[in-house]
Amino acid sequence: MSDNDQQLRVSKIRNGTVIDHITGGQALNVLAILGIDGTSGDSVSVAMNMPSDRLGHKDVVKVEGRELSQDEVDVLSLIAPAATINIIRDYDVVEKRRVERPSVVEGVLECPNHNCITTEAEPVDSRFAVGDDGVRCEYCDTIIRDDLPAHILAE
């Protein structure tokens, strides 16, 4: 079964973004990071744990009516480093992109240090420097190496 067949399984979109090759089981975290919760009224399709030659299992997310920018999708590299981004216009793929590891992520992860100033009611977003083997809070220096999805900020 080709990737195109699988995309058909959850219906094609006319205009928007298809995020493919998401690490299996991470689709809902992808939506959480992108702040997509369905309240905008646009169609959102999610397929989880689809068979994949490359990944074994993968998730796919299709967002109708919204073209995601490179900055928006780069943060996904933290939890889905193999994700590919397809920008769709009038049912055609007009642009294919990969996620690139950003140097910094802001407002995405919650610092696990409960004594970090970013966990207080201050007008500041969390900010983590992204390294090769983890991320590090730029305020309190706390390092997160494992299970980044567990630290995604709840909206």
Add this chain to the structure above:
Amino acid sequence: MRHDHIISAKQLSRGDIETVLDHAADIAADPGAFANRHSDTLLGLLFFEPSTRTKMSFTTAMKRLGGDIVDMGSVESSSVKKGESLADTVRVVEGYTDTLVLRHPMEGSAKMASEFVDVPLVNAGDGAGQHPTQTLLDLYTIRENAGFEDLTIGIMGDLKYGRTVHSLAHALTTVDARQHFISPESLQLPRSVRYDLHEAGAGIREHTDLDEILPDLDVLYVTRIQAERFPDESEYREVAGQYQIDADTLAAAKDDLTVMHPLPRVDEIAHDVDETTHAQYFQQAHNGVPVRMALLDLMLGGDQ
């Protein structure tokens, strides 16, 4: 040297450190020459936690440079009690003063506060994070007593939560000191500090017993182990008791060992050590004035 804000010892290069220490030595040699250096300057003190030495020595330093201080007072008597955010407090107070000194119980508070103000801000301790001006006066004391060349230092006590330790350990990598860390296993260095020391190329040598390493040390830096770090009083007493020194303990040390402590001490250094030539902790506290005078002078452009 010109830094807008002094937030962490990690931002200080060897050159920066030597510049401050040299300037502090000049000031200590002739304090009167600097008496009217900053006669129009107001320093804002924002201490969200109790402090004796840091607050009084910053006050003394600013006044000895001819300036004055404006003090927020205790948290209980301020707008913080009404729920004001730190970001709002510093934005208000920067309008009253030329520079700010902040102590706050949360890690990262000084960095965040610095992002909201245009006047220079000095971190005087952020939770278990950093305390860079303590580090500068510690380094001054080390340089005066043992020098930086071929230096072997032992740092003992609460290495996990002790911000003076976190700041000092990083700064000591700039002078290539051999550092030994002596603590109970539950209070060893946190992961972030280990990472930084590793990145700076410093080896971490850890001990649970001071006797293993005491004879090799040029400097022994002792810190307080706090009861609240332990689940119960009896465990605290048992562990803390192993990291107390007295004059007998130091019989195995070099004759010219320098013993330091950021103070306040409780009982980790017995009073009989005070009478020995090893004891430098009171002089260390006194050094806070010329070192903070030097830092303020340099931050306020006094070297130009």
